[in-house]
Amino acid sequence: MASALFFYLFSVLAVAAGASVILTRNPVHAVLFLILAFFNAAGLFVLLNAEFLAMLLVIVYVGAVAVLFLFVVMMLDVDFAELKAGFIKNAKIGALIGGLVLLELLALVGYKGLAVSPVMSPTSPVPAGITNTRALGEILYTKYVYYFEGAGLILLVAMIGAIVLTLKHRQNVKRQSISAQVARGPATGLEVVKVPSGGSVIPPPAKHPEAAE
């Protein structure tokens, strides 16, 4: 009863937030709605007794990925007219893909029927007596350990690739050496000079080579 109430609350909010992501005009609002959709998806995970996945969804997607989305979207100056032109150009392909997915869904419903109620408690994937996190860990690090390490390797390669693409060693840029700054003490940072009265210790400005021409 209560879980049904929460299921409909979370799913209605998730669908409404998802629709708002593409309907709203302001891109920052769209990202905020996307975050709302993530939250509701996390709520649905909790209802499925998958609390570890729910927390990971919030940490990874809301805590890190969506922050970067928001970062980028805030700093971009989005041209809406151009976006709309692109929308009409790509509408046919979009409609084709959307129609295909809809057909697949309809076929699935036609084959299985609506007997599987969404509210019905799912067959619990967690063996009794151990927590959700432990169950995931026990299968991820034993049976699927090579897939897990493969995924980690692919992410590492992607990260190194992104760094290689963006890293530029620019010459002629003054950089700070933190160790030199920290090591600087009164002995090296301070100089006591005798100033002759009426004179100056500041050397006269060197003549610029271009000015001399």
Place this chain on the structure above:
Amino acid sequence: MLDTLQTFMNDYGWNLLVLIGFSLLLLVVLLVIIAFLLLMDRKVWAAVQMRRGPNVVGPFGLLQSFADLLKFVLKEPIIPSGSDKVVFLLAPLATATCALASWAVIPVNENSWGRWVISDMNVGILYLLAISSLGVYGIIMGGWASNSKYPFMGALRSAAQMVSYEVSIGFVIICVLLCVGSLNVTDVVNSQKTGIGTHIGLTNSLLDWNWFALFPMFVVFFISALAETNRPPFDLVEAESELVAGFMVEYSSTPYLLYMLGEYVSITAMCAMTTILFLGGWLPPLDIWPLNAVPGIFWFLIKVVFVFFMFAMVKAMVPRYRYDQLMRLGWKVFLPLSLVMVVITAAVLQFGGFLS
């Protein structure tokens, strides 16, 4: 209809009412404690600078925080005409709500009545990590919605800062979890009853707590907690010499109050996390008569106030970091250090025979 209502109430409703009651109790106690912690913060700061601090409202200035509260609530809220009004008002609410939500899984005691916590969930530590990573949204949203230069720069700084230090906090928590073997917050505290102290003969003492076994991680966590809550010396988000007041420039009255409240609630939550992860939560420092007769909640409070005192002392004594130094500390010092410590901790646990 009445029948359905009755089954609903029996299955769910009474639990909900009890939960709401406990949550309200926690909120009221927490907010009153925070009012005095805020005063303590200012008093400690003043004492270091040889000033008196607030001493006018009430005896010794004890009512200063309440006077400030009234002042902020009664002032006129000014909303800039160029701002995005909904997001502008949503941002401080998000900050305060996220900060308060983290207290739902923080246990303050365990005795014959049970565990003193609103939600004793299996993944409590992950929940705390998730909620603390949400704190950045209030700041980004506020900075963007103000539609002004300084708030936006403050918000961008804070986003980069908080995302950076979350990484090292995550690795520190992994270190602790490797020693504990559970994601439940109460289990984290209970696992600290045995440890190094028990091996050398001081059973259930302060040497059993994680700060002793994982001392480098304790230091890293404390500094990262300062950065995560935008406390000095990492308060570049509101560096007044550079950004006026950072993301809070355009805020006034109650929305500003909500930001301040959210900041202090998340600071106390971080103090409580330090207490739970490293300082043994509500466990007494020595298992001898006068100390272990004191109720656990007092030990918990004393430890939280002690960590808060350290936060206040850091604020009073350490000058503000430069932005590139902050990023260097987070990515080039803390990240490798905590990563190496995760490997060392795992290796010691695996090959030292600590895993049964």
